[in-house]
Each structure stands twice: as structure tokens, then as C-alpha cells.
Amino acid sequence: MPKYLELTLDKFTFKVADDRFYTPAGLWALPEGNRIRIGLSDFQQQRSGDVAFAEIKPVGTQLAFDEEVAVIETIKVNISLGSPVTGKVVEVNPAMSDAPEVINQDPYDTGWMAIIETDHWEADKARLINPQTYFDHMKSLAEEELNQ
Amino acid sequence: MSDPKSPRKIAIVPCSGIGKTYGSVSREAAYDVTGELRPEDTRLVSLAMLVLGDEDARATLAEAPAVTIDGCKLACATKMVRESGGTVAQDYAVLDVYRRYKQFKPQGIAELNEGGKQLAHALAEEIATVVDHSLSQGDKNG
Numbered sequence: 001m002p003k004y005l006e007l008t009l010d011k012f013t014f015k016v017a018d019d020r021f022y023t024p025a026g027l028w029a030l031p032e033g034n035r036i037r038i039g040l041s042d043f044q045q046q047r048s049g050d051v052a053f054a055e056i057k058p059v060g061t062q063l064a065f066d067e068e069v070a071v072i073e074t075i076k077v078n079i080s081l082g083s084p085v086t087g088k089v090v091e092v093n094p095a096m097s098d099a100p101e102v103i104n105q106d107p108y109d110t111g112w113m114a115i116i117e118t119d120h121w122e123a124d125k126a127r128l129i130n131p132q133t134y135f136d137h138m139k140s141l142a143e144e145e146l147n148q
Numbered sequence: 149m150s151d152p153k154s155p156r157k158i159a160i161v162p163c164s165g166i167g168k169t170y171g172s173v174s175r176e177a178a179y180d181v182t183g184e185l186r187p188e189d190t191r192l193v194s195l196a197m198l199v200l201g202d203e204d205a206r207a208t209l210a211e212a213p214a215v216t217i218d219g220c221k222l223a224c225a226t227k228m229v230r231e232s233g234g235t236v237a238q239d240y241a242v243l244d245v246y247r248r249y250k251q252f253k254p255q256g257i258a259e260l261n262e263g264g265k266q267l268a269h270a271l272a273e274e275i276a277t278v279v280d281h282s283l284s285q286g287d288k289n290g
Contacts, residue, residue, distance in 0.1 A: 050220070050221060050243055052243055052246055052247060053247070053250065075169070075170055075220070075243060
């Protein structure tokens with residue numbers, strides 16, 4: 001079980017799981033051998049709003065780093081999400097089509113989106129940010145939005 | 149013309165969220181049911197009046213079950229009906245309804261786009277069916 005860095009601003013609390021890596025856009029990547037589980041950060045899911053639909057690239061899709069891996073439609077926005085890793089989609093969370101609200105309910109666990117098999121993890125990891133850096137980035141974005 | 153105080157009228161309670169697309173869909177659907185589809189069988193109840201503890205609004209809920217339409221997961225309409233002593237025949241969340249009608253993407257606030265209007269109408273049609281069922285159950289139960 002991960003531990004969490006937590007930020008409370010106004011009535012919102014945002015968690016950052018400390019056992020994985022992040023893109024600045026708010027996707028997380030959790031290595032499990034040469035398979036990387038990916039999902040949306042708590043901050044990004046709260047910021048985006050309730051998810052109506054999540055379309056994940058199907059199993060077998062080959063992706064370059066930052067190539068679109070998913071499109072999320074929420075009550076506020078449509079977001080295109082770039083893959084945090086180079087590789088092939090080998091599994092998609094079935095909940096993404098049946099109950100995509102799981103992204104909002106449990107973003108770091110049952111709300112995972114896909115698993116990507118890769119031979120490039122070490123190179124891709126160097127392009128991601130660690131939990132503390134993502135926390136700082138998130139804090140700055142959250143404070144900026146709160147002050148708008 | 150039916151008696152406006154008829155106990156056979158189902159209360160329709162939409163979200164009061166102003167400035168929110170899904171709240172607007174909930175209200176459009178409520179107006180469609182109470183004004184067009186089942187005007188004789190339903191009564192629009194304002195969530196704001198329930199919050200204020202309005203006697204007429206509470207009395208309406210005491211007479212018949214309600215259909216609630218919530219614009220977000222806070223589900224204020226459903227919670228407020230229950231807190232006001234009413235029973236909920238069916239609760240709708242606009243987001244769940246949209247998931248069933250993906251072709252009707254709602255946008256706009258003061259004025260809904262065509263997708264929003266179509267979504268509201270689809271929801272209103274579903275509610276009309278619930279109203280018919282609730283009233284027929286009421287008839288069976290005397």
C-alpha cells in the first residue's frame with residue numbers, strides 16, 4: 001500500500017501516492033516488472049470533474065512516449081492523455097467502459113486505466129517526475145487556480 | 149382541470165444548481181415532465197423551497213412519492229426530499245443518464261445546446277414512465 005503526500009487547500013484535499021512516477025499532466029506510472037500500470041492522479045481527477053466516459057487505446061496498441069493513450073470526458077472537459085511510457089497496451093481496466101467513475105472514486109488503485117508492456121522503462125522513467133516533484137507542481141497549480 | 153392539491157400528483161424535484169450544465173438539464177427535464185408530458189400527474193417542487201422548509205412543498209411530499217433529478221454527486225435534491233420526510237420513487241443523476249445517451253452531449257448553461265435539450269427530453273420520457281408506474285402502483289394499493 002502506498003503512502004500519500006497530502007495537500008489541503010480550502011475545502012479540497014489532494015493526495016499523491018509516493019510509490020510511483022508522474023507526468024506533469026497528471027498521469028501516474030507504477031512499474032510492475034516490465035509492465036507499467038497507469039492511471040490519473042487524484043489532483044487531476046478532482047480538477048477535471050466527474051468522469052462520464054473513458055476511452056482507452058485497445059489492447060495491442062503500440063504507443064510512443066506521450067502519444068495519446070486515453071481520452072477522458074468529464075462533466076467539465078475532454079482531456080487527451082499522453083502515455084507516460086513507450087510500449088504496447090496489454091490490458092485495459094474493464095471498469096473504464098462499465099463504470100469509469102472509479103477514476104474519481106479510487107484513482108490510485110481500482111481506478112487504474114491500463115497496463116503497458118515496455119522495454120524502455122529506464123529511459124522513460126528519466127522523463128517522468130517523482131512524487132515530491134509532482135506534489136510541488138500540483139501545489140503550485142492548485143494555489144494558482146484557487147486564487148483565480 | 150385537476151385539483152392542484154390532488155394527492156395523486158408525483159412531486160418532481162430537480163437540482164437547483166445555477167450556472168451548471170447538468171443542473172440545467174435536470175431543470176429542463178423537470179419542466180418537460182410537469183409542463184408537457186404529465187402535467188396532470190405531476191407537480192414541480194422547488195428544492196429551494198424545501199431547503200427553506202416551505203409548508204406547501206413539504207405537504208406535497210407527504211402526499212405522494214417524489215422523483216428527484218440531481219445534477220451532481222452531492223445529490224442535494226434526493227437528500228433534501230428525504231430530510232423533508234418525503235419518499236423517493238426514483239432518483240436520477242444526470243451524469244448517469246448521459247452515460248446511457250452518449251449521443252446527447254450537454255453544453256451551455258443559461259441556454260442548453262441541442263444535445264442538452266435532447267438529453268433533458270430523454271430523461272423526461274424516462275421520468276414519465278416512472279410517474280405512470282408509481283401512480284398505477286398507488287391505484288393498486290388504494
